[in-house]
Amino acid sequence: MNRSTQDPKLPFEAQRERKAHHQEQEETSNNQSLASKPYQSRYIEDEIFINLSGAFSRGVAGVKATFDRMVDHAKAFLTGVGTQIATFFIPSKIDLTLGFTFLTTYLGMIMLFPSRPNRFALGVGIIAGILMIVSGLWPLAPIIGGLVAAITGIRDRHIDNRTFWFTIPFSLLLIVGSVATQSETIWGIIPLITLIGLALTTLFGIFAPNNIRRKFSYYFMSEAEKKAYLKEEKEIQEALRALEEANRLKAEKAQKYALFGRHIEILETIELQVTKLPTDLSEQVTEIGIISIKIIKAMERDPRDVLVGGRFLNRYLPLIQENLTKYITVQEYAPDHKIQELHQDVLKSMTTLQQAFTQLSLELVENELHDLKIDMNVIDTLIKSQGFEIR
Numbered sequence: 001m002n003r004s005t006q007d008p009k010l011p012f013e014a015q016r017e018r019k020a021h022h023q024e025q026e027e028t029s030n031n032q033s034l035a036s037k038p039y040q041s042r043y044i045e046d047e048i049f050i051n052l053s054g055a056f057s058r059g060v061a062g063v064k065a066t067f068d069r070m071v072d073h074a075k076a077f078l079t080g081v082g083t084q085i086a087t088f089f090i091p092s093k094i095d096l097t098l099g100f101t102f103l104t105t106y107l108g109m110i111m112l113f114p115s116r117p118n119r120f121a122l123g124v125g126i127i128a129g130i131l132m133i134v135s136g137l138w139p140l141a142p143i144i145g146g147l148v149a150a151i152t153g154i155r156d157r158h159i160d161n162r163t164f165w166f167t168i169p170f171s172l173l174l175i176v177g178s179v180a181t182q183s184e185t186i187w188g189i190i191p192l193i194t195l196i197g198l199a200l201t202t203l204f205g206i207f208a209p210n211n212i213r214r215k216f217s218y219y220f221m222s223e224a225e226k227k228a229y230l231k232e233e234k235e236i237q238e239a240l241r242a243l244e245e246a247n248r249l250k251a252e253k254a255q256k257y258a259l260f261g262r263h264i265e266i267l268e269t270i271e272l273q274v275t276k277l278p279t280d281l282s283e284q285v286t287e288i289g290i291i292s293i294k295i296i297k298a299m300e301r302d303p304r305d306v307l308v309g310g311r312f313l314n315r316y317l318p319l320i321q322e323n324l325t326k327y328i329t330v331q332e333y334a335p336d337h338k339i340q341e342l343h344q345d346v347l348k349s350m351t352t353l354q355q356a357f358t359q360l361s362l363e364l365v366e367n368e369l370h371d372l373k374i375d376m377n378v379i380d381t382l383i384k385s386q387g388f389e390i391r
Helices: 013-086 100-112 119-134 138-153 164-178 192-207 210-220 223-258 261-274 279-301 305-330 336-385
Strands: none
Touching (some): 013 138, 119 192, 261 305, 279 305
């Protein structure tokens, strides 16, 4: 019986839990029903207030997001103007069509810094821009970097940047328009080694594994984002350690319960038979099953109980299963008066067995209490030997 792949669920555990839960519900249901009525109106008012507060907060957040985006566009606009002016003073291997340096820079900055930040795509785009600068084609660096960043961001659907469906085609049109006055096409203007580098950078951006994307993104985050990232990484590591510990405990628990595998298999069979029994007999057998689980757990806690408890369960559980099997079979064809007589005999037998199971369970508990008393006496003796007075 293989129980190593999941947390073992012992037979009759569900019945025991339902019984305990039912008792708790009976103790608290009256108090809860009386306590809830006076506060219903207050709860309604609180809910209305929370909804209004949430709507106000969302409205403020929306206004702030719109303002921040307007600031981003203003920065991109000023960067485009500055780049256009720089073309008159900084030499380049390419002269873009008049005005296109401003347009390509503006759009490139918007693509590098979308409304929903993608730090991995930003990093890949910056690498692509650096390749263009090193090649002497710096006026095209923003638009090429933004284009590569937008293509990279397509994979990161969880960020939900959808503007690339517009910005990617538009950026390609701007690139073609910016070199319209050149004698060669864009493929002839950009050196082959640069094209290869851009292709490899784009492929890296598209196909990089998620763990590499997360670690690479770190280098392009703000300080606040880095702190949040490190906190999240710490939580992930703690969750992984907790998962490993949980799996280890499950394996240990499964290994312990494997010692009682035969008992558990018989109890599982008996648990299935309970559904076919009359109510009074079903209750007796269920109680026997619950006590059997207590005995198994006692054996798990104290190996000294394994001999006594194991012998007891080995002797009586198979007899219970066999008798219940015969009872269920006989009641299908025996006359009614015989079934009534048989029912009373089986019920009496199960009542006697329940008392025997209960007695053994109490004896095992008494053994644990006896051990605890011995430990406490040892502690008292040690304290007295150190000169402390016990009152």
